[in-house]
Amino acid sequence: MAQKQIHLAAHFPGVNNTTVWSDPAAGSHIEFRSFARFAQAAERGKFDFLFLAEGLRLREQNGQIYDLDVVGRPDTFTVLAALAAVTEKLGLTGTINSTFNEPYEVARQFASLDHLTDGRAAWNVVTSWDAFTGENFRRGGFLAQDQRYERARTFLQTTFELFDSWRGDEVVADQENGTFLADANAGAFRHSDEHFDIAGRFGVPRSPQGRPVIFQAGDSDEGREFAASSADVIFSRHSTREAGQAFFADVKGRLPKYGRTAEQLLIMPAATFVIGDTDAEAAELAHEVRRQQVSGQTAIRSLEQVWNRDLSDLDPDGPLPQFDPVVGENHVAQGRASVRMHKDPLATAATWRALAEAKQLSIRELMVEVTARQSFVGSPATVAATIDDFVQSDAADGFVLVPHITPSGLDPFVDRVVPLLQERGVFRADYAGTTLRDHLGLAFPG
Amino acid sequence: MSATPFHLAVALDGAGWHPAAWREPDARPRDLLTAQYWLDLVRESERGLLDLVTIEDGLALQSADPYRPDERTDQVRGRLDAVLIASRVAPRTEHIGLVPTAVVTHTEPFHLSKAIATLDYVSSGRAGVQVRVSLKEHEAKLFGRRTIPPVTPADPAVGPLIADAFAEATDYVEVLRRLWDSWEDDAEIRDVATGRFVNRAKLHYIDFEGAHFSVRGPSITPRPPQGQPIVSALAHQAVPFELVGSSADIGWVTPRDAAHAEEIVAEIRCAQTSAGREEETVHVFGDLVVFLDEDAHTAQARKARLDDLSGEEYRSDATVFTGTPAGLADLLAEWQDAGLTGFRLRPGALPHDLTAITRGLVPELQARGLFRTAYEADTLRGLLGLPRPANRYAGPTAAA
Numbered sequence: 115m116a117q118k119q120i121h122l123a124a125h126f127p128g129v130n131n132t133t134v135w136s137d138p139a140a141g142s143h144i145e146f147r148s149f150a151r152f153a154q155a156a157e158r159g160k161f162d163f164l165f166l167a168e169g170l171r172l173r174e175q176n177g178q179i180y181d182l183d184v185v186g187r188p189d190t191f192t193v194l195a196a197l198a199a200v201t202e203k204l205g206l207t208g209t210i211n212s213t214f215n216e217p218y219e220v221a222r223q224f225a226s227l228d229h230l231t232d233g234r235a236a237w238n239v240v241t242s243w244d245a246f247t248g249e250n251f252r253r254g255g256f257l258a259q260d261q262r263y264e265r266a267r268t269f270l271q272t273t274f275e276l277f278d279s280w281r282g283d284e285v286v287a288d289q290e291n292g293t294f295l296a297d298a299n300a301g302a303f304r305h306s307d308e309h310f311d312i313a314g315r316f317g318v319p320r321s322p323q324g325r326p327v328i329f330q331a332g333d334s335d336e337g338r339e340f341a342a343s344s345a346d347v348i349f350s351r352h353s354t355r356e357a358g359q360a361f362f363a364d365v366k367g368r369l370p371k372y373g374r375t376a377e378q379l380l381i382m383p384a385a386t387f388v389i390g391d392t393d394a395e396a397a398e399l400a401h402e403v404r405r406q407q408v409s410g411q412t413a414i415r416s417l418e419q420v421w422n423r424d425l426s427d428l429d430p431d432g433p434l435p436q437f438d439p440v441v442g443e444n445h446v447a448q449g450r451a452s453v454r455m456h457k458d459p460l461a462t463a464a465t466w467r468a469l470a471e472a473k474q475l476s477i478r479e480l481m482v483e484v485t486a487r488q489s490f491v492g493s494p495a496t497v498a499a500t501i502d503d504f505v506q507s508d509a510a511d512g513f514v515l516v517p518h519i520t521p522s523g524l525d526p527f528v529d530r531v532v533p534l535l536q537e538r539g540v541f542r543a544d545y546a547g548t549t550l551r552d553h554l555g556l557a558f559p560g
Numbered sequence: 561m562s563a564t565p566f567h568l569a570v571a572l573d574g575a576g577w578h579p580a581a582w583r584e585p586d587a588r589p590r591d592l593l594t595a596q597y598w599l600d601l602v603r604e605s606e607r608g609l610l611d612l613v614t615i616e617d618g619l620a621l622q623s624a625d626p627y628r629p630d631e632r633t634d635q636v637r638g639r640l641d642a643v644l645i646a647s648r649v650a651p652r653t654e655h656i657g658l659v660p661t662a663v664v665t666h667t668e669p670f671h672l673s674k675a676i677a678t679l680d681y682v683s684s685g686r687a688g689v690q691v692r693v694s695l696k697e698h699e700a701k702l703f704g705r706r707t708i709p710p711v712t713p714a715d716p717a718v719g720p721l722i723a724d725a726f727a728e729a730t731d732y733v734e735v736l737r738r739l740w741d742s743w744e745d746d747a748e749i750r751d752v753a754t755g756r757f758v759n760r761a762k763l764h765y766i767d768f769e770g771a772h773f774s775v776r777g778p779s780i781t782p783r784p785p786q787g788q789p790i791v792s793a794l795a796h797q798a799v800p801f802e803l804v805g806s807s808a809d810i811g812w813v814t815p816r817d818a819a820h821a822e823e824i825v826a827e828i829r830c831a832q833t834s835a836g837r838e839e840e841t842v843h844v845f846g847d848l849v850v851f852l853d854e855d856a857h858t859a860q861a862r863k864a865r866l867d868d869l870s871g872e873e874y875r876s877d878a879t880v881f882t883g884t885p886a887g888l889a890d891l892l893a894e895w896q897d898a899g900l901t902g903f904r905l906r907p908g909a910l911p912h913d914l915t916a917i918t919r920g921l922v923p924e925l926q927a928r929g930l931f932r933t934a935y936e937a938d939t940l941r942g943l944l945g946l947p948r949p950a951n952r953y954a955g956p957t958a959a960a
Contacts, residue, residue, distance in 0.1 A: 135750055135757055136750070136752045136755075144681060144781070144782050145681065146651070146681050146682045146684075150651070169780065170670070170780060171776075171780070172763065172778060172780060178760060179758070179760040179763055179778075181756045181757055181758050181759070181760050182755055182756065182757065183757060184757055185748070185757055185758045185763075186743070186748070186758075186780065186781060186782045187780055187781065188674070188677075188678040188681060188682075188781055189671070189674040189675040189677070189678040189781060191641075191643075191644060191647075191675065192643060192644065192647045192674075192675045192678035192679055192682065193647070193678055193681075193682065195644040195645075195647035195648045196647045196648065196650055196651050196678075196682035198595065198648055199595070199648055199649070199650070199651040199652050200651055214668070215668070215671070216666070216703050216704075216705070218619070218702045218703055219619075219666075219667060219703075222619075222641055223641050223644065225640075226640040226641035226644045226645075227641075227644055229593045229594065229595075229640055230595045230640065230644055230645065230648045231595075232594075232595070249774070249775075249776035250670045250775055250776055250777065251668055251670060251773075251775075252668060252705075252772070252773045254774075280638075285590070285593075285637075285638060287582065287589035287590045289582070289583045289584075289585075289587070289589065292580075292583060292634045292869065293633055293634065294582060294589065294633060294634060294635055294636055294637060295633040295637050296633070297633075298631040298632070298633050299631065300637070300638075301621055301638075310704055311704045312701060312702055312703065312704040313701050313702075313704075314620060314621075314629070314698055314699075314701050314702045315620065315621040315629060316621070317618075317619065317620060317621045317622075317638060317639060318593075318638060318639070318640060318641075319593060319638040409755050411755050412755070
């Protein structure tokens with residue numbers, strides 16, 4: 115049986131503690147040259163796409179702007195359009211919120227981006243709905259949690275109607291006969307439901323990919339169903355081998371009821387990596403990186419996100435607190451999606467206490483262990499073999515790699531691991547097509 | 561007396577401002593949605609040492625009717641988001657200012673603020689924005705968030721509508737500007753000793769509350785390279801003149817002649833003073849649509865041919881100049897004496913009239929000492945003679 119081809123993407127690091135900004139090699143997270151350098155490294159490595167996250171309000175903890183991680187980032191659409199000027203083939207994926215935007219405007223921006231990138235645009239649809247973020251927008255915090263996927267679904271559906279309002283053959287621009295449009299009604303649309311009541315003519319003719327590639331990142335049952343029905347790629351958190359296989363089987367198993375096949379929805383978990391000359395060297399380096407990512411202060415702040423209260427008085431090198439987390443809505447950390455992962459803080463606390471006791475871990479040591487993302491650690495040969503194994507054993511279709519140094523952190527992977535994957539025959543030696551749909555093996559929408 | 565150089569911009573829109581421009585032999589009507597088309601135009605403008613280009617935009621599909629959609633098939637229809645066009649060309653240009661149009665009626669000031677800040681980053685300090693109000697019923701329906709009645713200028717209902725839309729636009733620009741200042745320049749500290757990436761005492765809530773929106777802030781994007789990118793607006797009458805006077809760095813105006821230009825400038829200066837901005841530089845640029853050729857007869861014949869193709873004489877809110885670069889230079893010099901500080905030329909057809917500006921008009925102006933012979937600054941503010949402004953939130957009382 116033919117080997118599966120691996121898909122690779124590069125996540126420009128966002129505003130969390132993955133980035134070791136204190137490293138002397140760490141550069142700007144806002145200057146365009148950092149983005150250009152990072153994107154060009156990804157393209158040199160023949161990656162499928164670059165990925166940008168988004169958060170529409172600066173994070174706060176204990177009522178103050180969170181200052182321990184990178185803060186600040188550019189506007190997603192604008193920086194992706196600029197990156198199209200310094201790359202040729204790399205896909206450009208932006209996270210855009212469906213709550214604090216309107217379908218007409220988002221569709222207009224993505225259709226424009228797809229034209230300006232010659233068919234390399236993708237949209238990671240997210241649905242944060244909190245009143246905290248809403249304070250920056252006209253609508254405010256208006257949406258109950260149980261409505262957010264419904265609104266996201268209808269938002270996406272509405273943009274599809276807008277993208278599809280042009281078939282692609284209307285602009286004839288016949289100078290001789292004076293006919294610019296073949297259809298006097300090109301772009302006409304009407305959509306009416308509980309959330310959106312809009313009508314008119316869409317202003318952007320059909321773009322090279324028909325519509326952008328659609329990403330989904332939610333993990334709940336509703337999120338998985340949303341992805342199975344409408345997305346092309348899932349940006350997932352389940353990146354260990356076993357959890358990845360279970361997630362892969364679950365989500366791909368939901369496709370048939372929507373008349374879709376396994377190739378039509380790619381699963382690409384996020385992963386970090388640390389590469390050394392030998393496995394031992396890489397392991398040592400990885401431990402050091404984790405210590406840098408989780409300072410004593412960061413450990414306390416991470417613990418607060420579960421305990422849901424101020425823990426400034428605790429010693430990070432001391433033991434976990436004896437008292438239990440505050441149960442209820444999390445008021446300590448605002449603007450942070452990860453707090454939703456701890457749905458049952460008492461259970462999380464019990465698990466952590468058991469782990470800390472068994473291994474004799476301080477708060478900081480515990481946080482180093484439990485807040486780790488999936489990481490490929492080893493020599494280039496080990497990392498290449500592991501990634502290949504994950505993909506061939508259906509734990510993923512590929513990975514979205516998040517380096518811990520900006521902007522040069524992708525280089526070791528591109529220079530040392532990619533050639534080994536190419537030798538194995540599981541990763542492209544060069545781009546075969548020009549659009550992101552080509553890279554991902556996705557059909558063009560009819 | 562020696563001549564004082566003035567500023568020069570071009571307004572890019574589709575195949576040019578004449579509705580039949582796309583039918584000219586050198587037009588590229590099939591390329592209007594490509595990056596290369598826009599890059600070629602902006603680079604040509606930069607070759608002519610122009611201060612800036614503006615890029616027209618609107619929410620709805622274009623229409624020949626100023627108030628309603630149409631179903632015409634003989635004119636250019638469809639266009640790309642102007643902010644994204646500007647950003648796409650930014651890394652491939654070096655000096656010229658990039659001023660996309662953005663609608664400020666239905667959109668989010670938080671989003672536009674960070675978009676223009678980001679344009680300023682990707683262009684290393686060459687960003688601006690032309691804010692545009694939307695009063696059209698059919699544009700409101702694209703968003704479905706509010707109802708705007710169908711009105712024409714003759715309608716008595718139009719006065720309050722205009723006043724409300726421009727009051728919202730004034731609030732909108734205030735939010736853009738506060739968000740740009742919501743990070744002090746030295747907010748990012750990367751202090752390894754204390755583990756802090758930012759000094760949060762230098763990040764500011766803007767706490768804007770208005771009739772149409774409230775915005776808490778701070779921006780998610782640090783203060784852009786220019787501090788405050790350029791804000792501009794097209795203005796034909798008293799209410800928009802007030803927006804220019806209170807909130808903008810450049811007003812685009814449409815005088816009929818030198819005397820009219822003088823009246824407009826006086827009105828804007830008055831609005832500026834009322835807003836307490838008499839010490840600040842507010843540029844007033846005269847807009848003209850131009851059809852330029854080596855001799856005036858050729859230019860007139862070309863425009864007549866385009867008018868024939870479109871079936872009617874081309875009319876504009878701005879004065880239409882048809883003639884030679886030297887003739888245009890005479891007119892601009894006369895209007896400059898009326899108090900205009902620059903001009904924005906709308907090429908009748910692209911690329912012809914743009915090339916006539918950069919290769920015909922510009923040398924003519926240079927010979928008269930009326931235009932720069934090299935770019936003298938790295939930022940758009942620099943080209944316009946505007947200092948980098950102090951941050952409204954910085955100061956001795958704001959210290960950590």
